[in-house]
Amino acid sequence: MPVRESASTRNTFASTFSPLRHLRSVVLVSAATMLTVGLVAGCSKTDDNSANIVRTTTNIAGAGVVGLERDTAKACPLPSSPDSASGTKTVNHAAGTSEVPADAKRIVVLSTPALDAVCALGLWERVVGAATVTGATAQPAYLGTGIAAIPGIGPVGDPDPAKIAALKPDLILGAAADGNRYDALQAIAPTVLVGDENGWQATFSGFAEAMDRKTAGARALDDYRTAAHDAGVAANSSFTQASVIRFDPKSIQVQGGNSFAAQVLGDAGVQRPQPQRADSFEVTSLSTETDRDKIEGDLIFLMFDGPDGLKYGKSIMQGDDWKKLGAVMDRREFAVEDAIWHGSGITAARALLDDMRANLNGFVGD
Template sequence: MPVRESASTRITFASTTAPPRRLRTWGAVLAATAVLPAGLLAGCGKGTDDAMSSIVRTTTNIAGAGVVGLERDTRTACPLPSAPDATSGTITVTHAAGTSEVPADPKRVVVLSTAALDAVCALGLWERVVGAATVSGPTAQPSYLGTGISEVPGVGMVGSPDPAKVAELKPDLILGAASDRGMYDALKGIAPTVLTGSDNGWQAEFTGYGAALDRKTAAVKALEDYRTAARDTGNAVAASLSQASVLRFDPKAIQVQGNNSFAGLVLADAGVQRPQSQRGDSFDVAGLDAEADRNKIEGDIIYLMFDGKDGQKNAESLMHGDDWKSLSAVSDRREFVVEDSIWHGSGVTAARALLDDLRKSLNAYVTD
C-alpha cells in the first residue's frame, strides 16, 4: 500500500443549535426542529433527522466561504491491486485513436492524463505507473490521489508530454486522452498506446481505461460500488431537500457547472437537486451586476472552485462585493470552497472524494 498523508488542519464539530438564519428548501424542516431541546433533536431517527443532527461548522474560510476537504485522508485513495481479466498474451482495445494490441496485465505504464491516472489508482495499479504527465500546482499530481503518486517521475506537462522522456522509461503501455491524438504516431512507436475520450461521460472514459489495463471486470465492479456509495451518501444527507449551485471561477468569468459537468453528474447520482437554471449544460456568467445573472448562480447552497490562482483572485474580488453578499445562500452562510482537481476532475477516485465532501457539507453552514 502507498504511504499517504493525512491533513488535519480544519476543526469541525457537530452542532444541534443555532441553525442558519434561513434556508429556502430546509426552512420548514429547521423551523419545526429549532425549538426542540438539543438532546431530543440528536435522538431522532434515521435519514433526514440524522442529517439535521450532524450539521458541521468550519473555522476555515476564503472570503467568507467555508473550505471543504482540508482534512482529507488519502491513505486509502488507491485500493489494493485488482485482478486482470487475462494473464498472458495481448488483448485488442478499440479507443479514440483506433485499435491497439496491448499486453495483458501490463507491468510498466506511462500515464498522460489525470483521468487515466485516476483510473489506474481506482483499479489499484498505481505502483505500476513508471511515469506520468504532471499538472500545474503545488504538487506534481492532484493531491487527492495521495503522496505516492505525486512522486512518480514526470514526463512533461499534461497536454504536452515529452516522447523522449516517455521512451526512457520503457513502458509496455501508454494511456492518454483523446486530446493527445496529435502525438499518437510518436507514442505508439514507443509502446502500445490507448487514448480515451470523454464524449460519452466520465464513467465511459473510466471503462475505457479499465479495458486498456485488462481490468474490464474490476472497472465494472468499481463503478457499481461508486453508484452504491452515491445513493448511500444521498440518503445520509437527505440530498433531495437541497438545491446545490456549483460554480467555477476562471480569471475572467464564472463558469456555472451544469448537469453535463463532472460535478453535476456526481451530484445527480447522489440525488442532489439543482437550481432550475443549472439543469442544462454548463454556461458562463460574466459578472454579478445584473440580477438575472445573480439568479443563475443562486441556490440553497453554493459550491465554489477556482481555476488556479488567477481564478481565486477573480473569485475573491467578487465575493467581497455587495452583489455576491446579496445572494441568499451567502447570507445564510452556506457557501463552500471545494477542491478544483476533484470537483472539476474525472474518475472514480475523484467521484468518491466528491461524495466525501458532500457528506461533510450539504447540511453545513459556515461560522467565523
C-alpha cells in the same frame, strides 16, 4: 435541506420547511485563510438538531474551506485482477486500434483521468511515469503522496517522448487530445487514448479495458453507484438544491448538468437549481437579481481555476452583489478542491461524495 423563503425566484426550489435554517448561531473560531481547498468538520453539541450540522472553520472570503482533513492514504485500493492471465488483447479507442498486454507492468500515463483510473484499479505502483499538472504538486493531491512521487515526463498536453521512451513502458494511457502525437507514442509502446464525449464513467471504462480490467472496472463503478446512493440517503440529498460554480480568471463558470460535479451530485440524488440543469454556462455579472438567480441555491459549492481564478473569485465574493445571495446570507458557501470537483474519475468522484455528505447540510462558522 429546503431553500429559505424569500422574495427571490429561488422560492421555487423547494417548499418543505427545515429547522436547520434556525440553527446558525453556533460560533466557532475561524482559522487563517487558505488556498488549499478541502474538508474540516466542526460540530458543537447544543441540541438534537444542531448536533447534526457541520460548520467549517477555515474560509476563503467567507466561504468555508472543504476537505482539509482528507485522508488520502487509502485513495488507491489494492491491485485488481486482470481479465486474462497472459497474452495480448485488441482495444479499439479514440485514435485507432492497439494490441495491448493483458497485464501491463510498466505504465506511462498522460492525463489525470487516466491516472485516476489506474489508482481506482489499484495499479498505481505500476506507473513508471506520468505527465504533470500545474499547481503546488506534480499530481492532484487527492490521489495521495505515493502517486505524487511518480517521475514526471513533462506537462499534461506536452509530454516528452524521449523521457517516455527511456522508461521502457509496455502500455501508454492518455486522452483523445493526445491524438496528434499518437504515432510517436505507438512507436514506443502500445498506446490507448480515450475520449470524454460519453461522460466520465465511459472514460473510466475505456481505461479499465486498456488495462485488461473490464470486469474490475465494472465492479468499481457498481461500488461507486452504491456509495453515491448511500451518501445521498445519509445527507437527505433530495431536499437540497446545490449550486456549483467555478471562478476562472475573468468570469463565473456555472457547472451545468454536463459537468463532472453535476453528474456525481446527481448520482447521489442532490437537486440542482433550475437554471443549472442544462449545460454549463458563463456569468460575467451579478448586478441584477436575474444574474444572481443563475448562481443561487440552497448552498453554493465553489472552486477556483488556479491563482488567477482565486484572485478573481475573491474580488467577486467581497463585493456587495455577491453578499445579496441568499446562500451567502445564510453562510452556506463552500470552497471545494478544483482538481476533484472539476476532475474526472472514480477516485475524484468518491472524494466529491465525501465533501457532499459532510457539508450538504452545513453552515460556515464565524
